[in-house]
Amino acid sequence: MSRFLIFCIIVCITASCTKHNDPMIDDFPVTFLTGSGVFIINEGNFNWGNGSVSYYSYDSLKIYNDIFQSINGRPIGDVPNSMVIDEDKIYIVINNSGKIEVVEKSTFKSVRTITGLKSPRNISVVDDYKAYVTSLYSDSVTIISLADNTISGFINLRRTSESIVISGKKAFISNWVGGNEIMVVNTFNDKVIDSVEVGKEPESMVLDKNTVLWVLCNGGWAKENYAELVKVNVNTHEIINTFVFPSKLDSPLCLQADGNGDSLYYIDKGIRCMSIEAQTLPALPLIPESDHLFYKLGINPLNGDILATDAVDYQQKGFVLIHNRHGTLKSSSQAGIIPSFIYFKVQANPNTD
Amino acid sequence: MSKYNLILLVAVVSLPSNGQLLKQNDTVRIEEVVITGKQHSSLISGFNKIVIDSGVMMKYSHESLASLLSDYSPVFFKSYGPGGISTPSFRGTGATHTQITWNGININHPMLGQSDFSLIPAGMIDNVEIFPGNSAMEINSGGFGGIINLSNEPDWNNRTSFAFSPEIGSFGRWSGYARIKIGNDSFQTVTKLYLHSADNDFRFLDEISTAEPSWVTRKNSEVKQKGFLQEFYLKKSGNVASVRLWYQSASRNLPAPIIARQTSEGEKQADESFRIMLNFNKSGRRTDYFLTSAGIFSKLSYSNQGASIESDNIARSVLFRGGLETMLGEFTKVRLILNDDLHLIESNNYQANAARNTVFLTLSAERNVSDRFGTFILVREIIDNKNLLLPDFSSGFDFRLFPGKNYFLKANVARNSKIPAMNDMHWYPGGNPDLKNEYSLSCELIFSTDHKFGESLKLRQDITFFGTSIRNMIQWQPGEYTYWIAKNIRSVNTSGLEASANAVYTGSILNLALNVNYSYTKAVELNSQNSENEKNTFQLIYVPGNLAKTSLRIGFRKYYVTFVTNFTGRRYIAVDNSEYLPGYAVSDIVSGIRMNRSNTIFDMSFSIENLLNAEYQTIAYYPQPGRSFLIRLMLQFNKGV
Numbered sequence: 001m002s003r004f005l006i007f008c009i010i011v012c013i014t015a016s017c018t019k020h021n022d023p024m025i026d027d028f029p030v031t032f033l034t035g036s037g038v039f040i041i042n043e044g045n046f047n048w049g050n051g052s053v054s055y056y057s058y059d060s061l062k063i064y065n066d067i068f069q070s071i072n073g074r075p076i077g078d079v080p081n082s083m084v085i086d087e088d089k090i091y092i093v094i095n096n097s098g099k100i101e102v103v104e105k106s107t108f109k110s111v112r113t114i115t116g117l118k119s120p121r122n123i124s125v126v127d128d129y130k131a132y133v134t135s136l137y138s139d140s141v142t143i144i145s146l147a148d149n150t151i152s153g154f155i156n157l158r159r160t161s162e163s164i165v166i167s168g169k170k171a172f173i174s175n176w177v178g179g180n181e182i183m184v185v186n187t188f189n190d191k192v193i194d195s196v197e198v199g200k201e202p203e204s205m206v207l208d209k210n211t212v213l214w215v216l217c218n219g220g221w222a223k224e225n226y227a228e229l230v231k232v233n234v235n236t237h238e239i240i241n242t243f244v245f246p247s248k249l250d251s252p253l254c255l256q257a258d259g260n261g262d263s264l265y266y267i268d269k270g271i272r273c274m275s276i277e278a279q280t281l282p283a284l285p286l287i288p289e290s291d292h293l294f295y296k297l298g299i300n301p302l303n304g305d306i307l308a309t310d311a312v313d314y315q316q317k318g319f320v321l322i323h324n325r326h327g328t329l330k331s332s333s334q335a336g337i338i339p340s341f342i343y344f345k346v347q348a349n350p351n352t353d
Numbered sequence: 354m355s356k357y358n359l360i361l362l363v364a365v366v367s368l369p370s371n372g373q374l375l376k377q378n379d380t381v382r383i384e385e386v387v388i389t390g391k392q393h394s395s396l397i398s399g400f401n402k403i404v405i406d407s408g409v410m411m412k413y414s415h416e417s418l419a420s421l422l423s424d425y426s427p428v429f430f431k432s433y434g435p436g437g438i439s440t441p442s443f444r445g446t447g448a449t450h451t452q453i454t455w456n457g458i459n460i461n462h463p464m465l466g467q468s469d470f471s472l473i474p475a476g477m478i479d480n481v482e483i484f485p486g487n488s489a490m491e492i493n494s495g496g497f498g499g500i501i502n503l504s505n506e507p508d509w510n511n512r513t514s515f516a517f518s519p520e521i522g523s524f525g526r527w528s529g530y531a532r533i534k535i536g537n538d539s540f541q542t543v544t545k546l547y548l549h550s551a552d553n554d555f556r557f558l559d560e561i562s563t564a565e566p567s568w569v570t571r572k573n574s575e576v577k578q579k580g581f582l583q584e585f586y587l588k589k590s591g592n593v594a595s596v597r598l599w600y601q602s603a604s605r606n607l608p609a610p611i612i613a614r615q616t617s618e619g620e621k622q623a624d625e626s627f628r629i630m631l632n633f634n635k636s637g638r639r640t641d642y643f644l645t646s647a648g649i650f651s652k653l654s655y656s657n658q659g660a661s662i663e664s665d666n667i668a669r670s671v672l673f674r675g676g677l678e679t680m681l682g683e684f685t686k687v688r689l690i691l692n693d694d695l696h697l698i699e700s701n702n703y704q705a706n707a708a709r710n711t712v713f714l715t716l717s718a719e720r721n722v723s724d725r726f727g728t729f730i731l732v733r734e735i736i737d738n739k740n741l742l743l744p745d746f747s748s749g750f751d752f753r754l755f756p757g758k759n760y761f762l763k764a765n766v767a768r769n770s771k772i773p774a775m776n777d778m779h780w781y782p783g784g785n786p787d788l789k790n791e792y793s794l795s796c797e798l799i800f801s802t803d804h805k806f807g808e809s810l811k812l813r814q815d816i817t818f819f820g821t822s823i824r825n826m827i828q829w830q831p832g833e834y835t836y837w838i839a840k841n842i843r844s845v846n847t848s849g850l851e852a853s854a855n856a857v858y859t860g861s862i863l864n865l866a867l868n869v870n871y872s873y874t875k876a877v878e879l880n881s882q883n884s885e886n887e888k889n890t891f892q893l894i895y896v897p898g899n900l901a902k903t904s905l906r907i908g909f910r911k912y913y914v915t916f917v918t919n920f921t922g923r924r925y926i927a928v929d930n931s932e933y934l935p936g937y938a939v940s941d942i943v944s945g946i947r948m949n950r951s952n953t954i955f956d957m958s959f960s961i962e963n964l965l966n967a968e969y970q971t972i973a974y975y976p977q978p979g980r981s982f983l984i985r986l987m988l989q990f991n992k993g994v
Binding site: 047048049050072074075077078096097098099110113115117118119137221222293311313314315316317337 | 560561562563564609610612613614616659660661782830831836837926927928929931932973974
């Protein structure tokens, strides 16, 4: 018995010396960020810290996952939501960590972490000096100084914010959750100058080739309102036209425009495409949903490829599906958990055509 | 039970208060020590039950039930940190599959279908019994992993005593526990009070938030708890009537994972519950009757100012359990039990108030024709809101391999079912009123031995192999819009083994008790939606494959020292098992002195928790505290002993 006792104590003490406290990843990918490609922001699960960034290279036609962790040796944060490239820097907005990770465009090495943001969502570069960051829970838009990568101010909208579109010296900012307005901000003095009432919960916005603002209002999660696609004149802030979805059960999301700005795409029981000249909403999807759970969308500005993320079941790693402009599937690559925001870093070359 | 076994049992129970023993019951009959609540405390053929020793319970009087069971049972707890929510995972099943009962009455929160074990102070409870796997069917349905039964029982040998125990420790932790017992041969009253407060502002190394690791202080992790338990027992002609009142409340700040933004206006949760239980046991010559009714009021408030969330939930439950146990002939015991659970829910997360009434009718029979062979069978019909469900059943046998030798072989099978939690059906949005009940098919094979060496040394070992298939398992899935919907879509198989060894040496001046427990669990989901996973053998997330727990207690004259170590193996945190939390071992040591002078007991102990300062997490990005210290005093005054 005594030998057994000694054995147990030794085992206990030896095991107690284990010193790991962070999630370990079995396989660290190695990649180099050159040429054309597309970044995919994988949200991960809320509070789980399993979000990541993937990069699909148009040069190698391969996807490289979890590149922030691989290169910087630490997780990117909880629920990365969006990103933008400005000159030689990439700004990645981490929603539930309340921060922006600034990395070098060529190496993805972290150069700064901007902290102190409240539930940041989307970022848009306004000019050479500043960027705006929207917020899910705060009633202000945060202003980021691009010179020193710090918070330089706030724009009080008195409501939460989601999507941003910059047109000239104006920023159009949607009030998504529970809202029905587009706030118009003068980017010269960062003041709210007007608002446009649209449908329930304006979720995403794009500009077309005629500099008309298109606003996709998803109708709200309770499905008590019809979803709407609204055309807004960016000069007069007046509504040009409203397309009402046929059923309250329609929950369209993620409005995108192609590179030419003459076709719109969105997710609604599949991926739908409509001309900006169309008088009605498309009756059938260009790409049926089939077994996928389409979550976000991106249109390659050069060749019109339609990239859709498939969140599978929100727990397993999802996929990035690449279709040509006609909706034919070209490839499928496994990304991270809940792949969502898509950002293109493309230049003309044979593989992007 | 032989004379020697009885002597040994008395010796074990008589160990100093911190004697840490884990009794693994088998077919050794111990009905003699059962005083009340026969309906859930007797042993049945072919099944196992784990009873936490009363000495261990005393040591954990200031701790939560989660801490107690983490050290002394095969249950793994997912903990969000000290004072944070702790939910069990038993044999690879989910938190809702480990049920908790109080004197046989289900006290799981009806909305969640589970319990937060960090909210239950072990000091309020006299006995903890663990019914793993199929043995849980004896108590109720739904415990695929098992059922933890808590009980409070009178000590008719006690007259009057008063005990008071303050404790102070690291991270702003202090607590107080008091117990007053008054009574005689026919009447007993017990009063227990409990207060606890902790800042939980421990330091940890943050290696993820920024490029440079830094030591930071855990914030927004304060907890305050208070509890009150009053018991009355009246005994006449062998019949016992009792009233129990149990109030407890907890107010907690819920810290964010360290990877998320720590906000000053963070999450808060307040839990409050009041339980009243009336019980009557009547013992006849051949038939015993028992009747228990309870009313439970539970209030749970959650707020997250940053996200503008205010969730207020009130559950009112009326529960009834009654039945009889009778002997048919010389060898057959029959038991008939009727349960009726009525729950009324008022929540601002439901579209309307919700109600559920569930009736359980259980018939069981046990036959022991000799001391070598016994059989048991149970059939249970469940009527859920007037819907008749497919009956559950369990059956088992035990066999003494050699006459007069304590080598036992047991086997059992069971079909168990679990009704969806109220939130699964009524939460808005996403609740699905059309959910079917989950069910499991499970089998167990148990081998146990029991040896004595003279009067002072006893060894006991057992090993259990189990296999369980769970079907119609509920999972929240993304629906057509951005909210999730509860669906019966999962199929999970779990299998593994649990082994334990226990050695007790009782000398005139030296006492030793050693417990070693090990469990291996394989839990896989069968219907992965990832079509590329052609052969899916991934371990379920947060189910550790390996768990090992040891405790060694040494008592020498009036001094004692206890050493406890828990090892928890790798836990995957990604469904494709590509990411995991590494295994860890945490050791605690307690040393103290206990003196007994003229009806006064004085006990003082000093504890070091996480002795080797291990850095670990049971849930990703929720750090656990490093080494900490505790000092505890206990004073007990006895009258008429």
